[in-house]
Amino acid sequence: MPKELIAEEDESVVIGMWRGPSEMPTYKLTYFDLKGLGEPIRMILTYMGQEFEERRIPLEEWPATKGTIKYGKVPILDVDGKRMYQAQAILRFLAKKAKLAGDNDLEAYEIDSIVGVITDLISLYVPLWQITDPKEKEEFIAKFKKESIPYYLNELDEIAGKNNGYLANGKLSWADLFFHGWVETLEGLISTEIVKQYPNMLLGREKVYSTPGIKEWIANRPKSL
Amino acid sequence: MPKELIAEEDESVVIGMWRGPSEMPTYKLTYFDLKGLGEPIRMILTYMGQEFEERRIPLEEWPATKGTIKYGKVPILDVDGKRMYQAQAILRFLAKKAKLAGDNDLEAYEIDSIVGVITDLISLYVPLWQITDPKEKEEFIAKFKKESIPYYLNELDEIAGKNNGYLANGKLSWADLFFHGWVETLEGLISTEIVKQYPNMLLGREKVYSTPGIKEWIANRPKSL
Structure with a gap:
């Protein structure tokens, strides 16, 4: 919802909504109920002290789920509503934040x-x-x-x-x-x-x-x- | 050879050896005689205006060559005598130099x-x-x-x-x-x-x-x- 629209209704709500997401990013990881390629992402998030939600897809549900996910692959990570794809791309992105991607x-x-x-x-x-x-x-x-x-x-x-x-x-x-x-x-x-x-x-x-x-x-x- | 040792022998040689490698890095790409995963590296080097040598391994020689190469994979890139492995790692490294790896x-x-x-x-x-x-x-x-x-x-x-x-x-x-x-x-x-x-x-x-x-x-x- 555009900021202006809410502002007309209730200024205090605007502040809450505006500040919340930028101060506390939300992370949601979708992967199988396995360690595999999801575990390195879980590890880096916990290393960062970052809370995250998880959706663990049971292996038997994967055939039906695969078609609903872009590129048909997990892990995916939703960060403040932005969906990120590809385990290594996600890891490299988080690793830069965590200072685990090398100093030069x-x-x-x-x-x-x-x-x-x-x-x-x-x-x-x-x-x-x-x-x-x-x-x-x-x-x-x-x-x-x-x-x-x-x-x-x-x-x-x-x-x-x-x-x-x-x-x-x-x-x-x-x-x-x-x-x-x-x-x-x-x-x-x-x-x-x-x-x-x-x-x-x-x-x-x-x-x-x-x-x-x-x-x-x-x-x-x-x-x- | 340590700089000091050569300096004792001939100061002019020191300058030549010292300056040469740092001003003109040498690049040598080893890959098959194919575009494949070598071509992106060739493209980025030419984009950078960087001269490079090539060793193109004929496919029929690969079974005998594979065992002589660490990890048994090409492309590899020798940069001033440092051997670099893994196409994507090489590309990402060169891309940063070439400003082709994103601005943030x-x-x-x-x-x-x-x-x-x-x-x-x-x-x-x-x-x-x-x-x-x-x-x-x-x-x-x-x-x-x-x-x-x-x-x-x-x-x-x-x-x-x-x-x-x-x-x-x-x-x-x-x-x-x-x-x-x-x-x-x-x-x-x-x-x-x-x-x-x-x-x-x-x-x-x-x-x-x-x-x-x-x-x-x-x-x-x-x-x-």
């Missing part, structure tokens, strides 16, 4: 680059969601554990070894939240503890999990894969 | 978001490279043309219609180079002119192609898919 262009590149590597790993496991045949599923998981995980985790662990457990620039960034938020879903899906096998990555996880805001979130978050 | 965080988000949407489209066509059976290939292409292209191109064309043919913020950004550099490879691979069917995207292509630097590159670039 080269640091931002290091973060983006490692996020790209993680994305490559994610793209290799995504087909697993579509496999229904138990034998085929078992074979996929065996191959993924034998090939993809060591290939990527050895690299990531070496990087974390040079960065105090973090994935870029020797300090916490949204790349850490992206990996450690997501990887728990992978671990659950293939019933394998991955991170514990890589000491530098494990150190990174412990640092992320004990970061103020994130620590409280992890202690209180809903149980999900 | 919200503009940067709009670019990142649409790049994410284009990435989703790219991920749907990637399996095509692995299909060898002609009938299977034909079926894949038919489905891709019937489903994926209209789904994504209708959205992109609507966005371009609101942005003077561009994909974000009503002005040229690296999202435009990302799409228009890559899509020619898709068009060649499926022997179909896609962009011409979408008037606002076609306007965007014409604007990208006539941008100083990129225009000269397109007129003189090596022929490739």
Whole structure:
């Protein structure tokens, strides 16, 4: 409603409406009832001390819901009524506010680059969601554990070894939240503890999990894969 | 070699070595002999007026080369001896130098978001490279043309219609180079002119192609898919 119209009715209401949204932005996250690509966003919001609402779509409702969402993908984030799409674009936007996106262009590149590597790993496991045949599923998981995980985790662990457990620039960034938020879903899906096998990555996880805001979130978050 | 050591030998050499690399950075792009994900990088470098060397790996040499490259992926960009990985991370880094990454965080988000949407489209066509059976290939292409292209191109064309043919913020950004550099490879691979069917995207292509630097590159670039 235009400001002027309300002002004619009741000046005090105008002030309330005008000030409210700009002082306290509202965040609403829509994702599956999973950690996955939603968890890094939840982590960064809690790191920022930002309250948010959640809509968790049950997996069985997704086929019917997909068509109603632009681009047919989640997560989406509504910020003061503006709808934001694409997990990494949302994360990078929030990370700048949270000072987790690097202090200069080269640091931002290091973060983006490692996020790209993680994305490559994610793209290799995504087909697993579509496999229904138990034998085929078992074979996929065996191959993924034998090939993809060591290939990527050895690299990531070496990087974390040079960065105090973090994935870029020797300090916490949204790349850490992206990996450690997501990887728990992978671990659950293939019933394998991955991170514990890589000491530098494990150190990174412990640092992320004990970061103020994130620590409280992890202690209180809903149980999900 | 430390500056001091050379200085003891010959002061004039020091000045030459010191000044050279910082004034004229060297760029070397390694990719396939394709447009694909390399072309947006080539476009942004020519837009910047930046000379660069190229190593174009013939597709038949890739299986033997892949193992020698960290993360097993191209493009990679060597900048003054620093090796950079991941097409989007490289593009975002260069785009900041070129002022094609948005003027503020919200503009940067709009670019990142649409790049994410284009990435989703790219991920749907990637399996095509692995299909060898002609009938299977034909079926894949038919489905891709019937489903994926209209789904994504209708959205992109609507966005371009609101942005003077561009994909974000009503002005040229690296999202435009990302799409228009890559899509020619898709068009060649499926022997179909896609962009011409979408008037606002076609306007965007014409604007990208006539941008100083990129225009000269397109007129003189090596022929490739």
